[in-house]
Amino acid sequence: MNDSEQAEQIATVGEVGIVESQDFVSSKPFVFESGGTIPELTLRYETYGHLNTRKDNAVLICHALTGNHHAAGVYGMEERKQGWWNFMVGPGKPIDTSKYFVICSNVLGGCSGSTGPESINPITGKRYNLDFPKLTVGDMVEAQALLLDQMGIDRLHCVIGGSMGGMQTLQWAIAHPDRVGSYIALACCARHQAQTIAFNDTGRQAIISDPSWLQGHYPDGKQPAQGLSVARMMAHITYLSETGMEAKFGRKRRDTVAREPFENYDVEFEVESYLRHQGQAFVSRFDANTYLCLTKALDRFDLYGTLGTLDEALHHVNSPGLVVGFTSDWLYPPQGNRDIVEALLRLGKDASYVELEMDAGHDSFLLCSPRLEALIRSYLER
């Protein structure tokens, strides 16, 4: 892109604006990797931009653990809250909706409209809860493939995602090599290490040991809020970095504390206030059984498999891929990202690795960064 083209592009950067989510319903039984089945399946999704007549300009965005299908735009003129990757998706933006038809679906097993533990099992008329079949990242991808089938999209221009979205992205490249034009996996890993499983299980224990959990049978609107909130607080720490937290909060105390004596474990430090708010806000938008289900799917994801090497899984890949690690990410550290690309290169694949120095920890991929934006823009235009 020359300077005048770039100038023109910047001039035309815009917003996707008001969007609506849609539901894809497959009325056939869906069979999970584990062998479990559900009689029908819904995926809630959004699209931005237009599918061209050759149907070869589709970009699939895969969301992270607690993300959803609302990647860009707003639901109404009055709404200020934009989709979670709004800075990345839109006309003239890195994932340019004037060129690409962008799709983002809430994953199978999610709780934002797609079929998951919170959904009603049409056979019993009750929520699936713990009867929802054991879920894998592979199942999430197969459900998305059904959505693409219905749209008549044989091959994606690109699949892209961070964190759990990065795992889905890798899974797409592995399971459907002929349907993937290229892929970009951000802040991901090929499998969880013991520490990550340990954090996830502690979060699950917080939920399960909340008396309101009731073995997963909590009534509507009465989920185990305390446990889910604690799980979120802890997980949220792992999404940030020590440096980032220190810069943002340090040991700053709440104003109220300066005025009145601290009592009975109320908020004293700013970081406590921030985290407690994150915990409480999460409860209002996420379902506890879904959190259990999805974190388990992540813990079980293992591209190393029984042979203990990435070669078996990655030898199926036949599209070019970009993996991006972030220096301050200690949940899915750079090394785990580098290892994937090293294995791809060893296998003779077209693969690249970039490591971005950002202080925002694992969540770096969710934050505006000219370097990340430029990378994604260029890789999509390859």
Added chain:
Amino acid sequence: MNDSEQAEQIATVGEVGIVESQDFVSSKPFVFESGGTIPELTLRYETYGHLNTRKDNAVLICHALTGNHHAAGVYGMEERKQGWWNFMVGPGKPIDTSKYFVICSNVLGGCSGSTGPESINPITGKRYNLDFPKLTVGDMVEAQALLLDQMGIDRLHCVIGGSMGGMQTLQWAIAHPDRVGSYIALACCARHQAQTIAFNDTGRQAIISDPSWLQGHYPDGKQPAQGLSVARMMAHITYLSETGMEAKFGRKRRDTVAREPFENYDVEFEVESYLRHQGQAFVSRFDANTYLCLTKALDRFDLYGTLGTLDEALHHVNSPGLVVGFTSDWLYPPQGNRDIVEALLRLGKDASYVELEMDAGHDSFLLCSPRLEALIRSYLER
């Protein structure tokens, strides 16, 4: 020490054997830094070795957050569980009880026999619970000073401790420079950063949001076990290192899982089993209100003070000190330990820093290590 001396020493290494804890009772009111008071104070403690006639061979060991006064020996011939620093303390061991009179007391605010939130307030006849005054590391040290007064010990040969014990050690050198011959602080810091406060507050929220907490008024034997267990699981992860956990557990699955299908969030991975056990075992030996109280004391500890520099606090120090950091400690990382020694040296103090490469994370100071043992032995003999 020459070879024959070393050989002799090894030949005489022994155990402190059966020990008994004792109670020091001060019947005067104790005034906390915060201004709060308690009418009387008990410190439970143990001693190993013999106080010499000059009373100048005393070594004070300060324990960590969930440690106690039982640093060495056993309580009976049948007992297999030794004190938490048994490998370090005994005849011929690095803290050599044939030379030194070793003292370890459960901290003020603790729940192993010293006065703390779990103790009965003699004025009300009920447990202090949240009425226990706001505690600081300084208060812990002043209570220990009363114990030494009663023993007639004017000056310690050395103060030593790791983690919260390291903070007490620093506080001793600062608050009582004339009573400290030397000090050794392991895996410590001059103040918590935002991330550490965040982890602690998440643990506190796990306890506080447990319905059994009852605003701190839980009946005897009915403490908020689930919340305390989750708090411990999370904290325990921060005491280890990713490398250490990976080496020990990796993605090993429980044998039972290989035989029967995994169901309903039972233990699947070994690391889950280990952590859940740690959580449950903790509940049987520690009190939830005490955990709240002590973690708050740690979060408030701040040698940087209002000026934001260590100089004001450390300029009082006048004894030689050794600070030891551990490479894999991400709770109290090496940098925080180095910063203390840099400030001491800048102030012209006699101070040394050693960084030991160990994989056990923050808990490294609790593990046998010839290098650590040699360091402590030599520094005590200076």
